[in-house]
Amino acid sequence: MYTQNSKEAFIEAKKVIPGGVDSPVRAFKSVGGTPIFIKSGKGAYLKDIDGNKYLDFVQSWGPLIFGHCDKTIEKAVLKSVKKGLSFGAPTKIETKLAEKICDLIEPINKIRFVSSGTEAVMSAIRLARGYTHRDDIIKFEGCYHGHSDSLLVQAGSGAVTFGTPSSPGVPADFTKHTLLAKYNDIKSVKKCFENSKNIACVIIEPIAGNMGLVPADIDFLKGLRELCDKHEALLIFDEVMSRFRASLRGATGLVGIKPDLITFGKVIGGGMPVGAFGGLEEVMDQLSPDGPVYQAGTLSGNPVAMHAGFAALGKITENHDIYEELEELANFLVSGLKREAKKFEISLQTNVRGSMFGFFFNEKEVKNFDDALKSDSKMFAKFHKGMLERGFYFACSQFETGFISTKIKEEDIERTIKAAAEVFKEIV
Secondary structure (H helix, E strand, O other): OOOHHHHHHHHHHHHHOHHHOOOHHHHOOOOOOOOOOEEEEEEOEEEEOOOOEEEEOOHHHOOOOOOEOOHHHHHHHHHHHOOOOOOOOOOHHHHHHHHHHHHHOOOOOEEEEEOOHHHHHHHHHHHHHHHHOOOEEEEEOOOOOOOOHHHOEEOOOOOOEEOEEOOOOOOHHHHOOEEEEOOOOHHHHHHHHHHOOOEEEEEEOOEEOOOOOEEOOHHHHHHHHHHHHHHOOEEEEEOOOOEOOOEOOHHHHHHOOOOOEEEEOHHHHEOEOOEEEEEOHHHHOOEOOOOOEOOOOOOOOOHHHHHHHHHHHHHHHHOOOHHHHHHHHHHHHHHHHHHHHHHOOOOOEEEEEOOEEEEEOOOOOOOOHHHHHOOOHHHHHHHHHHHHHOOEEOOOOOOOOEEOOOOOOHHHHHHHHHHHHHHHHHHO
16 A cells, blocks of 8 residues: 555654644554545545545544535535634524534533533533532543543542543642542442542543443443432533434433533534533523633634534434444444454454444453453554555544444445455454
């Protein structure tokens, strides 16, 4: 596979962009080699600047449920662009998209749009603290909620610990109010509540997508709801990745557990940068200008992103069956990968939720971050390289999630499984 143009582009990029990329995972450090520089996308496929074509299982890390250059979304964006890129003033499309989301999600009475998932989570936590008049929060090892200071923490040696910064530039004082618990371990959460009487909220990815795909157990989520109710703390579901990807109603629709606040992103922008957070009216009304909790953003509710999101959700609500269809394809893919891996005595653990899928080169089922870290990342790197060379674009990290778009067909999955069998034979 010829990649000289990408190699040269990466060298040039590193001269003016730290690491040559604007988001660290794109640098291919965990899989080795040079990142592929993309020229264009169409439907289920990407083309790079060297002319190589790839079946895309990343789909811009989730938002492109209808693939690249969807005509309906593209039309909505172009129509909006011709009226102006941004106004810094209210537009009716913000209200229309907000109404659509609130109608689809029972625990959401009001929603506020922002420009990224990081901003959505940061704002939701500030709101929870302002509403409860408490400072501490609980998060889980392996759950990524953006790069805001209070959430960039690492776990200690025990099952639960007060957070310490995991990045230079984050003062310890910013993270001392962040308590860490183990995913799918309710005892560790109870320990957090025993250690602090000042907990404002518990935030969790109910379908974790940033340690690989690891869904939370229903009983575990029920336990979180009960603990939050008991201690009068808010429960926040971070569904920046999973909302409208796992199902029409996200994790809440799958598990039947209602959080107090939900964060959104990805799909509700239809491929444009967007985030949002919403929840119960009594909580959301604490936001400025109605309440004392301040949050603002010049480009929040950007009309181009709002029109893209409205078009994407419109297509979704017109065809509820797409989630069953995409889940069938996702299961077809991972079951095929697992079957072929078994032929070469390679242990592969898999998960599927709607159009989301994940797999680990691991001998045991992955239930939390500790389990995920025991995966064979070197094996994954070899697999990634082999599949890329054959024209299949998977996430460039063992600890990320894959996505199926409506443009991916059964014959595409069959070709993927066949190629994976060739790669497995090479790497054992």
